[in-house]
Amino acid sequence: MHEQRQRADALRNADKIVRAAIAVLRESGPDVPLDEIARHAGIGIATVYRRFGDRDGVIRAAFQTYFAEEVEPLVLATRGAGDAGRALADALGGTVDTLATHHGLLKAARESGAITVDIAERFIGPLGIVLARAQRHGQVRTDLVVRDLAAILVMVLATVHPSDPGHGDARRYLALLLSGLRPSADVLPPPSARPLSPARLPWSV
Template sequence: MSTQIRPLRADAARNVQRIIDAAHAVFVRGGYDVPMDEIAAEAGVGIATVYRRFPRREDLVKSVLEQRLSARLNPVLEAIRHEPDTRRAIRLALEAGVSAAAEERGTLAAASNIGAMTLDVAQRFFEPASQMIERGQLSGVVRADLVADDVPRIVLMLVGTFPSFEPGSDGWRRYLDLLMDAIAPLDGPSRLTPPQSLKNHTPPIDL
């Protein structure tokens, strides 16, 4: 007997979207420890509706994060599939990921603090970026010793520069330039130490 998840009714789906939008607005305005009833009031729904859709605060923060990142990244990821210049496609993908993290620093930090920031949240971004790396290797414009697990670590390296800049700075772009040079084809043999597998974890993001 097959079991299928029923799609939400139109009114229920609208309530979910209102709660997510309200949560983001309240989080930006008052931080991530605001009472859930304040989010309910902002969304114009009862507190029972909030808890029915998001039983835990972690569920709501994760939904806010996923939706905000998807809205920023999906158009770029679709565009790079048709970008003929593979190195430019890789740069656009990495730039989009780090730029989204810069714009959503508060949400990322909150998700990290409550344990909701796991690698599966960003996997939809990492997979297309990894595919661009493989495409670059096949066309000879990316060094052959990179592996898929290098992509999330590269992004985390760039995100790790945020605290050293003033709020709103795009100084991280200098280090994206350096990393783009670092992934260029080698003249000689690889000097990289062997890669280790990427474990799922909650990155300690301090932004």
């Protein structure tokens, strides 16, 4: 019983630290020191080091939790939507909103090596399914590939800036780029043969 209680306490402390990291990085940017995260969590710095090893360990855990709770559900929820074209736009719009809001976490995650091939596949895989459905229904151009969607997100997120907390510019340019996805007789030039990598996904901005 004592060991079970210790394990439960350890899990609660770990969750507090992760939640604190997500919140503090959102509020204060990517350079927040580890002791500030510990203070926000109400956990001693020694416990943080014991549980996660170092600041990078905290950032990696925070990004994995954030991705699993706020990004991945956005794309998974669109796979069975009735209107695939609308679902694709909603997935991209929701992704822009949350990534723009958590820009500090994304930058810290990139610097800590938290962005892995597994994370990339969990995002791109479901998005590719929605894209294929929208193409079959004639709602978007047939020459689109899923890496085009990743590039759109990267371009839109490049317009995010601190003086636009409502992300008005990002929403404007996403709408502009989404209009270019509509079916067209014009043929796009083929993409390069370079494979898509985590570093070229939206969290690389």
